[in-house]
Amino acid sequence: MRALSLIMAVVAVACAGCGGASGTEDAAGADRPVGPVTMVVPFAAGGGSDIAGRAVADGLVSVTPGLNISVDNREGGQGAVGYSYLLGKAGSPQYLLATETSLLSLPASVDVAFSHRSFTPIFKVGEDFTLLVARPDSPITSCADAVEQARHRRVLAAISGAMGPDAVVFSQMRATTGADIDTVPYEGGGESMAAVLGGQVELASLNPSEVIGQLRAGELKALCVFADQRYTYPELADIPTSVEQGVGVVFAQFRGVIAPGELNPQAREFWVQAARRFADSPAYREYVASEFLQARPAFGEQFGAYLAATQGPVEQVVSR
Known part of the structure; x- marks a missing residue:
């Protein structure tokens, strides 16, 4: 309970004054990003979310002429600070967030002001076994x-x-x-x-x-x-699975990208198409291989359907 209280307190401080759509400086309502874009990473530098956010930012830039994306680590509240920050950017195409399974597990366990439906799903990059x-x-x-x-x-x-x-x-x-x-x-x-x-x-x-x-x-x-099948990557192929050892725990976290809620449909399509181009590029294949991911991309509404289907199983585990 103490950990939950600390998370809620940190989020409350970080989100003060960010409850609604952002001002004109964030181009709320625009049909595409104009000028620098920010990729929010809701965890500290050096971890998997940070690596993913930077790789996807670079990949989107590589397939979109004129695009410029910087990374902003907004750690705190076990990820909730970053999500709360994005919540305050509703309608703005100038922001993306490197998301993973905490997007589902946080609302299931802490009284936060967001769920996955608060945001615009753009791109499920792949899946990652721990x-x-x-x-x-x-x-x-x-x-x-x-x-x-x-x-x-x-x-x-x-x-x-x-x-x-x-x-x-x-x-x-x-x-x-x-x-x-x-x-x-x-x-x-x-x-x-x-x-x-x-x-x-x-x-x-x-x-x-x-x-x-x-x-x-x-x-x-x-x-x-924690998987039911071993990795096929040579560097990981000798690591036994939890199931092999009689521990029936199998869990793949996803890695993806979301944008603020209430996006102009044209802005949403801009980002989805950019993500599709990245997924078809050598940069995507290199990223997946370098990070030992399972390449299972999903875009836009397809990613949203995945989040909706995954929410229930995550809630069942977290609420135990």
Whole structure:
């Protein structure tokens, strides 16, 4: 309850005065962006959301002559500050936000002023399965071992956001195994990484793109991937799945891009078409491969339908 109260307090401060559509400086109601565009990242620099936001911003620029996008990290409230900021930009085509599963899990668990329907869905970039990692000297040797040890002693795990995708994963683990691994929320994958490397926590839930360098260097070891099939990428193919180890937790978070609500239909179409061009480009394929994503793009209303279909399962897990 204390974590929820802190999130609500931070959001209230950040959103003061941003309840309605923004002023003319944000081009509210315009049929396309004019001048610099801002990609909001609702988490700290260095994590998976930050990597995704910067890659998509660069990709959209590469396929749209004259477009200029800068990245603005607005972390806080476990992602809610960034979403609340975008909420105040209603109607403006000058803003995008690098979104992921916290768009669904936050409204399901915290009293925030937004849901996924508050925004304009533009582009689902792909899907990302989480790895459970530990330092090489950790006595925990597998995902199943983490479950077993958590039944007999306190095990701490770092997660990105108290109500984000990593929290969903550990909630599923508690529901399916009864093992209660204590989670410590951080503002992004970079902070979670530092916590496990520094020994403040024993485990961390991180995306492959966030942790591949440390795995290659031997600074961390992967205990499992929370999936029902192994990754086919050579660097990850030897990591066993949670299902293989008898832990029935499978969860893919999405990565995508949303725009403010109440967009002019022509502005929405501008961004959807830009996203389609990016998805057809070598830059998209390079990004997906470099971040070890599952390439499952969806655009506009199709992405909105995906969000609506995914909302229920996420709410069921978070509300347990």
